[in-house]
Amino acid sequence: TRSTRPQRMLKAVQKNAIRGNPESVISAIDYFCKHSEWAMNVGDEKGCILDSVVTEVDPSTVLELGTYCGYSTVRIARLLSPGTKFITVEFNPASAEVARKIIAYAGLQDKVTLVEGASGDLIPQIKKLYGITTFDFIFLDHWKDRYLPDIKLFEEYGLLRKGSVLLADNVICPGTPEYLEYVRNSPRYESRYYPSHLEYTKVEDGLEKSLFLG
Ligand SMILES: Cc1ncnc2c1ncn2[C@@H]1O[C@H](/C=C/CNC(=O)c2cc(-c3ccc(F)cc3)cc(O)c2O)[C@@H](O)[C@H]1O
Numbered sequence: 001t002r003s004t005r006p007q008r009m010l011k012a013v014q015k016n017a018i019r020g021n022p023e024s025v026i027s028a029i030d031y032f033c034k035h036s037e038w039a040m041n042v043g044d045e046k047g048c049i050l051d052s053v054v055t056e057v058d059p060s061t062v063l064e065l066g067t068y069c070g071y072s073t074v075r076i077a078r079l080l081s082p083g084t085k086f087i088t089v090e091f092n093p094a095s096a097e098v099a100r101k102i103i104a105y106a107g108l109q110d111k112v113t114l115v116e117g118a119s120g121d122l123i124p125q126i127k128k129l130y131g132i133t134t135f136d137f138i139f140l141d142h143w144k145d146r147y148l149p150d151i152k153l154f155e156e157y158g159l160l161r162k163g164s165v166l167l168a169d170n171v172i173c174p175g176t177p178e179y180l181e182y183v184r185n186s187p188r189y190e191s192r193y194y195p196s197h198l199e200y201t202k203v204e205d206g207l208e209k210s211l212f213l214g
Pocket residue numbers: 040041042065066067068069089090091092095117118119120141142143144146169170173174198199
């Protein structure tokens with residue numbers, strides 16, 4: 001049967017990247033997406049903004065929603081200090097399998113816990129299952145209509161602390177209007193928009209960084 005795009009992306013990593021070298025894995029995926037097949041990774045332009053926010057926050061606990069093939073997982077994990085707890089959530093088994101292989105190819109498997117399941121099911125159990133009280137940094141890049149319900153779950157289950165940073169992809173394209181309206185109007189967040197472009201295109205998109213004020 002025909003391979004899937006994630007499987008073809010994995011092949012490109014295995015062919016063009018150097019095992020244990022995260023930078024080469026990132027470059028191989030970006031090259032594949034620019035020259036072979038577009039894919040919905042955060043990409044190199046928005047990826048640099050992601051890098052700078054992760055570096056600035058220097059988190060001890062990280063949550064990513066929507067692993068997909070693991071591109072942003074590798075971008076984040078390569079910047080984390082030893083001992084950081086990093087959980088990434090993916091409910092499509094095929095995507096999760098490709099992501100595990102790409103994360104492992106980059107040599108970052110010991111820094112990442114990939115959980116297969118739906119974010120709405122996992123979030124209420126994170127404290128119990130992983131012994132995490134609050135997250136310092138959260139990257140939202142899953143179904144766009146799940147951003148708002150999930151941020152409300154973070155609040156409900158006390159997973160945010162004063163200073164927690166949430167970074168959301170695609171707030172313009174495809175767009176997350178309800179989420180944007182919430183974080184920009186809630187007195188509990190201080191939000192800032194980082195203009196950029198949809199991965200591998202000239203289409204406008206951007207990231208929204210929201211600081212939880214407690
Ligand atoms: C509640 C729940 N729980 C667990 N995993 C979950 C989950 N909801 C989704 N997932 C997982 O995460 C990924 C899905 C990501 C969704 N991302 C996008 O749809 C997306 C789309 C574009 C795009 C832009 C313009 C176009 F013309 C076409 C596409 C760009 C992007 O950057 C995107 O992120 C995918 O691997 C899915 O299984």
